[in-house]
Structure formats: structure tokens, C-alpha cells
Amino acid sequence: MSALKRGAALIGCIWLLGACSIAEKAIDKPIEQQVMFTGKNMMKYPKLTAREETILDRTTEQYLIYEYQIDKSYNHLRLWVEAYEKGKLADSEVLLLNSEVKGSGTIIMNTIKKAESNAENILSLSVTSGNGSNSSSIRTQLPKMASDPTFTVWKSTIADGENIESEMILGYMIHGYSNETEPHNYEELSENPQKLIEELSANKEVYILKSKFIKK
Numbered sequence: 264m265s266a267l268k269r270g271a272a273l274i275g276c277i278w279l280l281g282a283c284s285i286a287e288k289a290i291d292k293p294i295e296q297q298v299m300f301t302g303k304n305m306m307k308y309p310k311l312t313a314r315e316e317t318i319l320d321r322t323t324e325q326y327l328i329y330e331y332q333i334d335k336s337y338n339h340l341r342l343w344v345e346a347y348e349k350g351k352l353a354d355s356e357v358l359l360l361n362s363e364v365k366g367s368g369t370i371i372m373n374t375i376k377k378a379e380s381n382a383e384n385i386l387s388l389s390v391t392s393g394n395g396s397n398s399s400s401i402r403t404q405l406p407k408m409a410s411d412p413t414f415t416v417w418k419s420t421i422a423d424g425e426n427i428e429s430e431m432i433l434g435y436m437i438h439g440y441s442n443e444t445e446p447h448n449y450e451e452l453s454e455n456p457q458k459l460i461e462e463l464s465a466n467k468e469v470y471i472l473k474s475k476f477i478k479k
Contacts, residue, residue: 303334304476308419309369319373324384325417326373327434327472333364339477340364342388344372347464347471357470360388362399364476368392372434372472374405386470405470420459431474432456438468 309330311319319326331340344358368391375385389400419434463469 306331323373329370332367336478337476338479341475345471347469350464358403360401362390364392433472436470437466
């Protein structure tokens with residue numbers, strides 16, 4: 264996907280999500296050009312232009328972004344976010360987005376903070392497809408932990424050569440480490456999803472983004 268088309272897609276996603284605030288916090292930038300799949304079916308972290316980074320910085324608080332490319336045998340994408348609290352699955356679908364997809368497009372998971380300083384964070388998922396011909400989005404309000412301090416970090420986790428039809432862990436958001444510091448380099452566990460989830464879920468609160476492409 265060209266930078267021009269992706270930029271238009273980003274604007275479309277953000278318009279759909281209703282983002283209206285300017286982020287004040289630093290954003291973890293995606294790793295550039297790391298490939299998830301090879302051949303016709305692939306996903307990668309895009310190399311964002313300065314304009315795209317500006318759009319995201321002004322409209323989101325934090326984000327994970329991916330580009331995908333699929334062949335004609337696939338027509339559906341399922342995205343969902345699982346929530347874990349202190350080692351236990353708290354919600355298997357905090358957020359769910361089913362979207363018809365075609366060709367190439369963009370996936371974004373981000374938080375949108377309201378103008379009020381004490382407002383809750385809004386977690387959003389969005390998908391563009393067919394070079395911008397189709398867009399879908401959904402959002403939900405993140406619950407705040409009652410008393411524990413929050414140490415938020417967003418990371419992308421990708422395993423090379425993974426089957427595009429399999430359930431994939433795209434990234435995660437930790438809202439409180441078990442020891443107030445990140446205890447592991449979770450990226451090293453990207454090829455072992457079960458172990459990755461086990462380690463991640465040990466934290467106070469974690470949200471895990473998953474995806475699955477489905478054939479016709």
C-alpha cells in the first residue's frame with residue numbers, strides 16, 4: 264500500500280473512530296518493515312511518513328498499526344481484544360471487530376483520550392481494506408483499576424512464518440506490571456503463543472490484540 268493511500272486510510276479510520284484530542288504522552292513507534300508473512304499473504308509494521316505520524320500523534324494517545332496483504336482466497340478478518348487480570352482471563356472479547364477484507368489494507372488498535380483530564384480512555388479497533396474502499400471500526404471504554412498505579416506500555420509481538428489462518432497475537436497493552444517494571448522481553452516468546460499469554464497475563468492488567476484471517 265502506498266504512503267498516499269495509507270495516509271487516506273488513516274484519516275478515514277480516525278474519522279470513523281471520532282478521535283478529537285491531541286495526545287500528550289510519548290508513543291512507542293512500531294518497528295519498521297518487519298514482515299510477518301511471506302509471499303502473497305503478509306503483514307508488516309509500516310514505515311510511516313512524517314504526515315502519518317503527525318495524524319496519529321494528534322488524534323491518538325497510543326497505537327499499534329499494521330499493513331496486510333492477502334490473496335483472493337481470503338475475504339474476512341476477525342480482530343478481538345482479550346483482557347487478563349493477575350493471571351486470569353477476565354474477558355475473552357473486550358472488543359470484537361469482524362470485517363470483510365480484500366487485497367490490502369491497514370489494521371489499527373489505539374486509545375483515544377477525551378478532552379477532560381479525568382476522562383476514561385477509549386480503546387478502538389479499525390480496519391481498512393481494498394485500498395480504502397471498505398472501512399470498519401469499533402470502540403469501547405477501558406475500565407480503570409481502582410487503586411493500583413498504572414504503568415502503561417504498548418508492544419507489537421510478531422512471529423515470522425506464522426500461518427495466516429491461525430489465531431495470531433499482534434500486540435499487547437500492559438496496564439500494570441506485576442513488579443512495576445517490565446519483567447520479560449516478551450518479543451522473545453512470539454513463537455510460543457501459549458507461553459507468551461501465560462507470561463503476559465501474570466501482570467496486574469493486560470489487553471492482548473489477536474487476529475485471524477478467514478477464507479471464503
